[in-house]
Structure formats: structure tokens, C-alpha cells
Amino acid sequence: MLKNYFKIAIAVLKRRKFFTFLSLFGISFTIIILMVMTAFIDKVVNDTYPDKKRDRSLYINKMELRGKESMNGGAPSYYFLKHYVGSMKTPVKFAISSGFNSTNTYVNNRKIVINYKYTNADYWEVLDYKFSEGKPLTKQQIDNAEKVAVITEDMKKEYFGDSGTVLGKYIEADNVKYRICGVVKTLPITSYLFYADVYLPITVTKTNLMSDKGYMGNFTAIVLAANTGDVPKMKKEFDGIMAKVPIPGKEWDHVYSHADSYIQGYLRTGNETNSGMLYAITAVTLFALFVMLLPTLNLVNVNITRIMERSSEIGVRKAFGASSFTLVYQFIVENLILTFLGGLIGIVLSLVAMYVINSANLIANLNLELNFTVLFYTVITCIVFGLLSGVYPAWRMSKLNVVTALKAQ
Incomplete structure (x- = not known):
């Protein structure tokens, strides 16, 4: 038929x-x-590149302060993440990174725009970047505030041309020269949590990260559980911490932040009751x-x-x-x-x-x-x-x- x-x-x-x-x-x-x-x-x-452990990760990338007549939303500060999120017991790793900033540098009278971000040591253990050369930033290098950098393959080609290995060479970002210790596969800008051209130790930033006790900033965190079964426990622990976070200032009535799955975090609007899904x-x-x-x-x-x-x-x-x-x-x-x-x-x-x-x-x-x-x-x-x-x-x-x-x- x-x-x-x-x-x-x-x-x-x-x-x-x-x-x-x-x-x-x-x-x-x-x-x-x-x-x-x-x-x-x-x-x-x-x-899932480079966050292949997404099934046991939670992402903290939004912060919101609300008052009767005003609202302030954005990314959390380094102080908030280190002081409050860093006190969590369930995560086995705690990655912190800044949003990317842009700077101009010149190579052979040619202007190159470099997008750079700062990371802590756990960042390179939580995430699995593909290295074509070298290795990630180490805890010792970050603790010692060494001027080292991991760059992307696209930045390598744009900055150094079609040369061979660039390990040990120097790249200038924000008027500072950094020694290259690794080269990774380039990410699209749509992966905004991980995207950068150059990755630097969080300890080489020119600002005192802990001096500002405010909650708003330019940082994100990924907390990694030992297994997928601990993810709900990790989320519950974070919610418990947020319930006890002091409200900063008289103009605010509430402070909100969430430990989300990747998709929820990507779509979150900042509203405490809706992730944007x-x-x-x-x-x-x-x-x-x-x-x-x-x-x-x-x-x-x-x-x-x-x-x-x-x-x-x-x-x-x-x-x-x-x-x-x-x-x-x-x-x-x-x-x-x-x-x-x-x-x-x-x-x-x-x-x-x-x-x-x-x-x-x-x-x-x-x-x-x-x-x-x-x-x-x-x-x-x-x-x-x-x-x-x-x-x-x-x-x-x-x-x-x-x-x-x-x-x-």
C-alpha cells in the first residue's frame, strides 16, 4: 500500500x-x-571542550544585589569567591578565573589585540585544555607570581608567525612580558567562561584582589565534586552559605548567587527565581x-x-x-x-x-x-x-x- x-x-x-x-x-x-x-x-x-568534567561541576558566574529601588547584577568578586565559596567542604577542586580583558601590543609595527585572563592553579586541573606544546600553569608558578603564560594556537600564529616551538619565548600583554610555558587549542568566543588568547597566573594581576571586600567583580568559579552523586550535596552546601552571607550596605535588601549546571549558568539572567532556561x-x-x-x-x-x-x-x-x-x-x-x-x-x-x-x-x-x-x-x-x-x-x-x-x- x-x-x-x-x-x-x-x-x-x-x-x-x-x-x-x-x-x-x-x-x-x-x-x-x-x-x-x-x-x-x-x-x-x-x-564539552575544555570542561569535560561538566557532569560533576557547578558554575558560579552571576551575582545580584537587590534593593527596594535599585538592582546591581554581574559577575562576583574574587573576595566573595575566595572568602565564601572557598569555605565549601564538598568540592575537591575550586577553579577561579577572571573574565577576559583586552590590551593592544605591537609586533613589527603591527597592532595585535590580546584578550587575556587570570586563573588559579585548580583551573588547570578542573578543565582539560588540549596542549599542542608545553604544559599548564603550575601551582608553584602561580604561588610565586611568576610571569609565565599559556597562549592559544591562534595567538601563537598571529604573534610569532609560522615559527616552530615558542616555549620559552616571551609575549607582551598589558605592557608586561611573560614567558610562554604552554600552547592550547583555541576556543570560540561563545565559550565566554573559558575564552582567552593568553592565560596568566592570578597572582600577577596589578590589583590587590582581597583588598576590596565588595561582592561584585569580574571573576567566575567552578566547583568540582568527587563524583556526580555529590553534585546535589555541593549545590545544597552553596545555597546554605548564600543564606548566611551578610547583606553589604543599607541600600540592598537581598544578595543572590547560584551554583548552576553549565547550561543554567550560561543562560542565567541574574533573577533569583529563574535561570533563563x-x-x-x-x-x-x-x-x-x-x-x-x-x-x-x-x-x-x-x-x-x-x-x-x-x-x-x-x-x-x-x-x-x-x-x-x-x-x-x-x-x-x-x-x-x-x-x-x-x-x-x-x-x-x-x-x-x-x-x-x-x-x-x-x-x-x-x-x-x-x-x-x-x-x-x-x-x-x-x-x-x-x-x-x-x-x-x-x-x-x-x-x-x-x-x-x-x-x-
Whole structure:
């Protein structure tokens, strides 16, 4: 039966080539947009480089002070993280890093922008950077405030050109020269918690990190549990600490911070009751529905037109006893075949689009790719697309009167 429906669907597609083109274009264009968007989200959210221990990590990267008439939100300070988060007993490692800062340096009269960040020793044990040369900053180097640095492969190429090893050479950042002890794979800027061109010991910063007792700053922390079973315990311990943190100043009524999973931390808006997950899911869903709406309406109209052309066929089948359910089933199957054909074209064109986007290097080191997650959502989209655009026309077809349909012959 399905084989016959497939033959009929192909014959119908060949009958009105312009309508077929409109249908396939609408479906494939929608698939391209959704696949590229899904690939981007999947790459940003699910790429576990360099935090491969994400399943037993919690991220503290937001701080919020609230008063009756004002609110101050941002990243926590080094003092807050060291004094309060550092007192936690459950974590086995406690990584601290600053947000990246930018500075200009000149090499052979050529300006180079360097994004640098400071890290503590645990940072290199919690995270698993891929080293093409050398090794990470050591605890001894950081405790001794040695002027050493880990740089990225892209910075190596931009600063030193196509030279050989750069271990032992010096790079200038913020008017200070640092000896290079390691080279790591470059991250895209979308990995904002870990992104930098140059990683420096937290002890070489020019400011006294503990002198300012304020809670707001430019630092983030990752607390690592011994196993995944300790993560809820670690989160509960942090919440307990936050409940006892003194409120800094009379203008504030509440102080909020959260130990989140990676995705929650990435999306957190600062609101103490909402991590941003609901907003993100709602926004993506509404965008996907909007993208699918116009092609679906177009396909519905095209399908209704095709139904009118096939009224005589419907009349004959009804006259010979075909039920409304059989006709509806046939038309939905035909529409799904059309949709999957458009989806197949969309997948091929999506691969082309991803290749063009990656080649254009719109976001450095962010390479979109087709994976099983993206493919799964594409198949789901095709099914939804086919059902949405096929149910109403199929219902209209099944309700055609036999006599009316035969007269249209």
C-alpha cells in the first residue's frame, strides 16, 4: 500500500512542477534555517571542550544585589569567591578565573589585540585544555607570581608567525612580558567562561584582589565534586552559605548567587527565581514556529489546490467504497513523502550552508557540523511539517461529496 502511495505522490509532484517547486523550496528553506540554528545552539551548549568534567561541576558566574529601588547584577568578586565559596567542604577542586580583558601590543609595527585572563592553579586541573606544546600553569608558578603564560594556537600564529616551538619565548600583554610555558587549542568566543588568547597566573594581576571586600567583580568559579552523586550535596552546601552571607550596605535588601549546571549558568539572567532556561526555550520555540508558519500555510494552500484537481479521483474511490479514513491516511502519507523529499534537499543544502559559514569564519573557531542531535531534530521537523500541512487538506479531501466530485470530472 505504501508503495502505491509513493508512486501516486511522485506522479502528483510531476503533474504541476511549479507548485512542486514552491512546496520543496518552502520546506528545504525552512529546514536550512532550523538546522543551522540547531547546529549553532548544539555547538555552543553541548561542546564539552575544555570542561569535560561538566557532569560533576557547578558554575558560579552571576551575582545580584537587590534593593527596594535599585538592582546591581554581574559577575562576583574574587573576595566573595575566595572568602565564601572557598569555605565549601564538598568540592575537591575550586577553579577561579577572571573574565577576559583586552590590551593592544605591537609586533613589527603591527597592532595585535590580546584578550587575556587570570586563573588559579585548580583551573588547570578542573578543565582539560588540549596542549599542542608545553604544559599548564603550575601551582608553584602561580604561588610565586611568576610571569609565565599559556597562549592559544591562534595567538601563537598571529604573534610569532609560522615559527616552530615558542616555549620559552616571551609575549607582551598589558605592557608586561611573560614567558610562554604552554600552547592550547583555541576556543570560540561563545565559550565566554573559558575564552582567552593568553592565560596568566592570578597572582600577577596589578590589583590587590582581597583588598576590596565588595561582592561584585569580574571573576567566575567552578566547583568540582568527587563524583556526580555529590553534585546535589555541593549545590545544597552553596545555597546554605548564600543564606548566611551578610547583606553589604543599607541600600540592598537581598544578595543572590547560584551554583548552576553549565547550561543554567550560561543562560542565567541574574533573577533569583529563574535561570533563563524558560526564556531561552520559549524564544527558540517561538522562532522555530514562526519560521515554520509561512511555509506551512503555503503548503496547505498548494495541497488544497491539488485536492480540487483530484476531485474526480476522490469521487471514483469513494464510489467504490473507500472510507474517509483511507483517503485521509493516503493524503497524509503523500504529504509526508513530499516533506521528507524537501527535508532531504534541505539537509544537503544545510551542509553547504554550514561549510560556507565555517569558511567565512564569522565566529572564529566555532565550526558548525551535522551531528545526530541536529539530524534528529531535522527528522522531527519534517514529521511536524508534514502533519501540520497535511491534516487540514486531507480532512477537506475526505469530506468531498461523491456526486460533486464526479461532476467535476
